[in-house]
Each structure stands twice: as C-alpha cells, then as structure tokens.
Amino acid sequence: MPAWTRSFARLLNLFLESNCPLCQRSTANAFCLDCQRQVQRCQLHHFQPSERGSLPLLAWGGYEGALKRSLAALKYNNSPQLARPLGHWLAQAWLESPLVAVKPITVVPIPMHEAKKRQRGFNQAELLAEAFCDVAKVPLQRHGLVRVRETEAQFRLSATERSQNLANAFEVNESLRDGRPQSAVLLLDDIYTTGATANAAVAALRRHRVAVCGMVAVAKS
Template identity: 35%
Template sequence: VCCEPSLKVGGEKNLCGACLTQPPAFCRTQVGFYFEGALSELVYGLKYHQKPEYARLLAEMTVEYFDLSGVEALVPVPLHPLRRRDRGYNQAELIAKELGKLLAIPVISNGVQRIKNTPSQTHLTAKQRHENLGRAFEVERECFESLSHIALVDDVITTGATMQRLAEMLQRKTDVKQIEAWAIAKTK
C-alpha cells in the first residue's frame, strides 16, 4: 500500500520502499488496524451481510488512530449505483459519516461518483486494480471549492489503487492541496 510520508497502523508509523521510489498522490495514509481476526469479521459483516450498524462500531474502534491535523472534510470512496443498490448502502460512506460525527468534521458524500461499474477488486493484483479503475470516477468540482485538505475514507486498503486513482483525479479536477487516505484496516 502507498504510504508516503508514512503509513500509520494503530498509531504506529510504518514506511514502505515502494512509496520512497514512487510517491503516491496522497500525502498520508492512516489506518486503525490490520485486516485480520475479529476486525475482518466486522468488515465482512458490514460489507456483505447487511450489518450497517457495524459502521458505528468500526468508527468508534478506530477514531483514536486518526490524526486530523488540518483535515477539513471526509470524502467516502464511492460505490457504483448498481452495487450500492444491491448492497443497500455504501459502507465507506457509513464509516465516513460515523467518523465525521465523532470528529466533528463534515462529510462530502456527493463530491465523487463512481461512473464505471468495475468488477470486484478482491482477487486482482495491484496492476490489475489500477487498470480496473481507469475512468471509474467523476468529480463534482464545486463540492471542493473552499477546501485545501481532505481525507478519502474506505473500509480496507489493500494496494492503495483506489485511493491513488481518486487522489489523482481530485488533484487534476480541484484545487485541493492535501489529500489523505484513511481506512479502518489494511491487508498485510
């Protein structure tokens, strides 16, 4: 996962060589936990077993690990409308809203739309994930007009490809200067 200048897992800093050679489009990555054990069961419950109430629990478990330091708004990673309809909600949006309440920070749910219904990325390589996300998102520029520092929010970061594509697009289409990547967990 991309982690320039640092990836914080549970408040502990971890650097990776890939980020030193190819810095990502976002300035910092923060996650609460590694994706394993009981935490992975909570995320699966939220994502695949109609347990939207788990978003609050996951946010409460991880909020202490997020350093706001100037973040003006949270932006959930969007789902394609068909996937959102099938699931009934966007888990990243639920998590972002719960974090927003706990941190007293606004959430911009309509700032980015997923316009391409990409296949699930669960079993794709990092390169395949990055290619899969080509032209998948559209930005509503006016939602970001007064912002200079935001955090993208997702449930799990695996390779960082989704956050990278979103951050690249936001850098091209808006005047946001600093973009962070936040997630409940990251895979090992």
C-alpha cells in the same frame, strides 16, 4: 422496583437488544463485549507517512481475525450498525495521529457504483465516514466523489491490472470542483489493500485541482 415495572423493563430490553453479528449472542450494543474486545485486539495504530509521492495513510487495524469478520458482516451480512463503533475508533486514531495537524479538511468516502449501492442498500464507506465525522467534528462531503464506471472485483487482479481496472472509475462532484471548498480532502475507505483505489481517487481529484491530505481506512491488508 414493583414487579410490573421489572417486567416492563425486561420487555423493553427485549426490543432494544439485538444479536451480536459476530457470535449471535444477544446484546444492547453493536458488538457483544467479548467480540468488541476481540475486534479491538486487531488495532494497529498504523500510520504510514507520505513516501515517494504516496498518500499518508492511517489504518486503524490489521485486516484479520475479528476485524475482518466485522467488515464482512457489515457489508455482506446486512449489519450496517457496525459502521458506528468502527468509524468512531478510526476517528479516535485520527485525532491521535499526525494527520490531525492538516486543517481545514473535508472527509470524502470512496464511492460505490450506484447500481451496486442500490443492491446492497448502503455504501459502507459512507456510513463509516458519517460515524468518523461525528467524533472527529469535521465536515463530510458524502458524494464528493462519484463512481462513474462499474469495476471488476479487485481481489482477483494483479497490481497493474488493478490500476487499469480503476482508471477513470471516479469523477469529482461539482460541489468539490475547482478548489471548492477551500480545504484538503481526507479520503476514507473500509479496507486499504494496494492503494490502487486511493490512487485513482486522488487522480480524479487532482484533475480538478482538489488537494488531498491523506487516507484513513478501518483495516489494512
């Protein structure tokens, strides 16, 4: 390779590479290889079938260590690019889970209130759902659910307070109402904690006779 071509390639790499959001080392991918390995060590393949009327749940990993730091970086440190690998890994786990047997499905991300989304610039669940659907090859209803009420941050609340806080927080978009489309909804969120958010979303969908087949989340706390 002539010297000028080598310099040009180096220059091009400089523009293509960015910093790994977890360790700030330069990388051409969303994570550097070291951090990617650390995140992948958090994988659980956690599948929880429906129990006592609860929703079947598939969580890709445990909400700890490098996975916890990745989700924080994605949301609070302006690193939306992390949604791609995380959404892809979640889709691969879904393809290997019993949930894949339910067909046809439509993926609906848990929405954020419009004001909060404007402030952040994106809804992480929506970005994760885009990446998920690319790999899973299933349709996405980006705005199937709408958050009509701004809710208090959930982490300070008890389980009962969480349900009360979320009551009527969601509304179903016209595109999904009254059995349109004729497929079951698969809910997708970044973190699954007590299930209060999922329950509120399911309640809204069921009010409009929309079937829900399960929930997938990148991490379960």
